[in-house]
Amino acid sequence: MNFQIDLCSKNMTSLFLLVVFVLIKSCNLKVDAAMSSYHEINERAEIDKVTKFVDPLIGTQNEGHVFPNPCLPYGVVKVGFDTDNLKDNQGGYTVDGHITGISHLHVSGTGGEPKYGVISQFPLTSTSLYTIPLRNYKSLRSFEHFEVGYSKFGLEKYNVTVELTAARRTGVGHYSGGWNEGPKYTVYFCSQFNKNASSIGTFWKNFITENLTFQSSSDVSFDTPAIGAVLGFDFDDEPYESNLVITSRVGISFISSDQACKSAQEEVPNFDFEKTRELAVDAWETELSKIKVDGEVRSDLKTIFYSGLYRTMIIPSDRTGENPKWSSYDNEGKLVPNYDDFYTLHEGYMPDGRSGMSNGITQGGGNADMVVAEVFLKNLTSNNEINNSLNWTLAYEALLKDAEYDPWERGIFERRMFLLHYKALGYIPFPTHKMLSYAYVPCSRTIEYSTNDWSIALVAKKLNKDEDYIKYQSRAKNWENLWYPKKTIKGAKGFILPRFANGSFDTSLNVFNLSGKTPFYEGSPWEYSLDILHGNNSFSHVKRLITLTGGPQAFERRLDKTFENKSYLTAYFNIGNEPDFFHPCLYHFIGKQWKSVEVIRDILKKKFGKGPDGIPGNDDSGAMGSWFVFHAMGIYPMAGQDIYLINAPHFSHVTIYLSPNTTFRILAKNHSSENIYVQNVKLNGVNWYKTWFRHQDIQNGGILEVEMGDRISTTWGVINGKNGESVIPPSMSDY
Template sequence: MKKICVLLLVFVIILIKSGAAQENFLQYVNPLIGTKKMGHTFPGATVPFGAVQLSPDTDTLPYEMGGKYNPDVYKYCAGYQYDDPTIVGFSHTHFSGTGHSDLGDFLIMPTTGRLQLNPGTADKPETGYRSRFRHASERAEPDYYSVLLDDDHILAELTTTTRVGVHQYTFPKSEDAHIILDLMHGIYNYKDKNVWTFVRVENDTLVTGYRQTNGWARTRTVYFAMTFSKPVTSYGFASFKSYPYKGFWRRFDQSDNFPEMAGEQLRAHFDFKTGDQEKILIKFALSPVSTKNALENLQTETPGNDFEAIKKQGQQKWNKELAKIKIEALNKEDMTSFYTAMYHAFLSPTVYMDQNGEYKGLDQNVHKAEGFTNYTTFSLWDTYRALHPFFNLIQPKRNNDMIRSMLAHQQQSVHKMLPVWSHYANENWCMSGYHSVAVIADAIVKGNVSFDANQALNACIQTANVRYYDGLGTYIRRGYVPEDERPNSVSTTLEYAFDDWSIAQAARRLNRMDVYDTFMKRSQNWKNVYDPSTGFMRPRLSNGSFRKDFDVLSTNGQGFIEGNSWNYSLFVPQDPKGMIALMGGEKKFLPHLDSLFTMHLPDHFFEETEDITRDGIIGNYVHGNEPSHHVAYLYNFTAQPWKTQERIRMILKMQYKPSVDGLGGNDDCGQMSAWYIFSTLGFYPFAPGSEEYQLGSPAIKKAVLQLENGKTFTIDVQNQSDKNVYVSKVLLNGQPVKGTTIRHSDILKGGVLQFVMAARHR
């Protein structure tokens, strides 16, 4: 009897553990959040950090109209806008939440009836292959998207593996069913973005090819292999750009079922006869190297044709990642906001290598990632602030691989520079600073290192001394970037100074004190653009004088990028106490900081800043622009830390909602989401490169962090409510926390961080 009881107890324990493992976090994720207005997210299917991000495109407007920049094109950075009534098709690559765009490769669209090889227009979709759709028939989940294409009565379903997009289309009975493959399509259509495309029909179920583009990424080639679950009955191509006589090619009749075609502007069609409710499965694999590798990716990752099995596998991957933080919230809406933020945070960077480890490098040669996964899509001006620190905490192994990818980039660079904003074997040089050094420093300082730390520090030093990069030589010589030599000079100076500080922190951790001294001195260069006569950061000229024409609220040509002087005058995360002292001490600083959240902006601010809506602004605090992300935590460095708690809870409520327009700005490859996650948990990486987190006001009742070292860190919040936003007491493992910080190393040890909340501040 005793043995039976023991066996029953073991069985119950196994069931309990199994039940915990099976908890469904997917139910709280809504990929449609952020697809309306400014979020620039996409609703389609992808696995965590997947190379294929397969999603519907509702439109892609031309970059220019009538020879002038088309401002409406900005809406389509992710290819999808919730308010649009039609879908053009489903393409395989997307950015999530960016303020710039590219990609949108290899658009597929199923149709029936008369063959049409142009997309038509949104107001007259019947003139092309696009289709009307309704959100009532649309469904979006992690690694699954479906929608009914009303015009042709076709159910479209999408799922993915890391490198393969899987389409399942349920057709009505038709003698004329078609699959359109559009190689002209692309997001952010620059004039002549397509350089060359090639399609080859290998047999009646296999098609291969590639696409070369010159868009935001100047030299980009993507290869593909596509298979059909059913043999095609016929196929054809259409070139939308004529070419002169091609000599011996005229010996072939290329008008019907000719097995290959090349050109800049190509579309292809593959034809079928379908029975009522017949499903056609398409598997579409990508490779940065070759069609051979694309086919190997396809065969390795999707050996079968079971759509539901592939979907289940992808969703299990998502559930595993989402389970790394288990929260209890006040309501289901907060659960949705939190887990959707985690979902968005795990969309990029993206895997950039084939199953065999090969990828095309920055030097346009084929390389092999040995012992690590190679990644791309590094929006570092955004993501160094909170996303990579979040990875250091929750995804440390992946963050190590991302850093090794950055180091490989640096070795392949003719400038020997770490990435600034890179994707698909290209450096876009977008935004200011060289913030990969902050990502590397943050990992070194926090002890998350599986790479050669001294080699990585050397790469940081090399990057910080490329004198011909964006005014860096003048910055090193003068201590600031002059506005009459470089635009955005103040932003650039401030961001260089922060990056220098982060290098110094890594050097101190590695006991390289000569490097530490050099870069700590450089990190004080922020003082050189502070004008004490105005109390603001101000553009300085090469003769040493401050620029005369100056508007602290203007964003137009004033020396700042994605912000104004009022915002950037608070951007000194490496030395907040020094900044407060220089600005006249707390007595002057606190009213200045308060006014940021309460002031009224003039109309010209909105007229100058096309990528900002009034919905995303609190006073002059623009949450959608990353230089402000640390600002609410500045009160912690004053005698009024309770205002940090108050502001954080206000921002969480105002800038994040579980709705399609629920993001108060571009998600920027997960940075906005990472800010939400940290701030909801109650702490934030104020200065990446430091081991310290600043405490805020948690917005959950409880959270359990499953750390990669096997330990758990629990956040327990007492007296939580929408009114109780102030922290009356903080305990770490039962001991009072003095001050406003906790350390990364304390979290890694595991334990319990307890907040006691109150309706009034202390």
């Protein structure tokens, strides 16, 4: 991290920097200061790059919880200010409230109590060390400004301007609380400044001790006073006109303070703020330019697109070489890639979510199974980096462990719970357990476990493990054990309902119930009864779902009712949460791709925009951004499989760089805001009548040509269209 403070007050005699850490249990704090030359920043000229389309503030309101301050793609350091109005925002930023500090570790788009917000600094002006208002030093902001790799804001109370930028790594703290409580973690830091401090001290219990460089505390928590250091920089002898600037660099490591210092000195030599900022922008330009779009249907589309793509790369955090819990090197001495801060995807088990080097609460199944399955099916092992870093034998063993062993030793923080019931009954029974609602959700867990088993079956098939394949593809049908065919609501027949251990169903459940200890995680029975997206040996489970609901026409009426309310934030369909993300694409499975297009277009138009409230809910580590990006390009992936569905592009030209020398292009002809319906498609020069394609069709590059029109096509995308070829996404027998 590199931050810069402009001293603007003529009445100020000294600037003081509070280095505040909120810690747990005992803590020792040592303070040091280093000197070098400083570098003034000049305003950066506007450059014609894709980074200019990124607005970091999109998603910072409306419970989006986005982190808008500087970081690198997947960078460890995410430096930005925190406020006293956080509530459940882990990004640090809120639109109002007092600034309480500038900290170096955050996550983005997640709910729950703050996970990080540590290694905090706060600049203020005071006449002496002893007049610092420790009990109330926080300040309102006088202005704020955000760009890629850069932010700038004013502290109204002290007339101080702060500018922030970031390198890849930057320090130390212990704390607890929130979705991922976990054990304490240690972060080492190395804080250096371009000017010697004229006075130093430490504080605890709102009392400053001058000239003390070591402070020990026996108990520090959120409810007791903070511990920290005070550094004073005296400018009495320097004229105001000299535009005084203090530059600070803070290196962070999870291994040692020496490694933190090394990172700071290598990444920010000579305290060069502007060079660090340029490198941050260049890093983002490199990543964001892997997708180029042009010819948008509306003027704000590029901003929304690249801002969404940007948010997908804020986290997870690339902590390669920074994991103290296991060796960072393989047997050949090569660094093994290691990431943290990934959400809703465990130590000892495959991950569902993880932050601060410990597991978060499992919100359903084990979605790492889906990731592994995609890597296998899409043949991503051809990538040397992935191939060299993955032990496929060990990965498969981990999948089987997750599927067979109930992790009671870690309870709700590990993979699949209640496996004994799931394997014996084919479902998780209700309601005998007294756990919290977010842990004991037997219906949504049963659905997710079925999907996870399907992913394991696909991996087993590719590895020629036939017995395992048969076993897990059979278990993939377990969701159907919770299907109650006799319940009819709003013309829809059949729902996933809780089932008791004796086999009977709880038919009293309101299918629109979203409150209390329901058997579904963050969704209603109506929503989850459409959330069957995997396949089995003879047909897609979506096809089975269609049969259970009464056939294609009944299923179409059910989908029409699902999207009837155009707010798209109801118990029928909630675009603000992941369980419903795939539902607009379900029309593909009844040969009505054009209806998927209509719904998706309307959602993108109404629920995504340029302002701070420009996403329809929690961004969830870039999940909202990725949903928009895929649909704006006109394709959407089926999770855990190698299939992409074709919708309708919002750009006339899309170029995806699969590698530096391999591109996949999507070209939309006759493209306009009125021409939203697909008329004809060519894939790699061949007429293509399906509404989907496989990854292998484009893995070596390719061109998807989509001809658009203002009327629904009667020949493309319909069941048994030209040549009698089915357009429905494939059955398992096609694998």
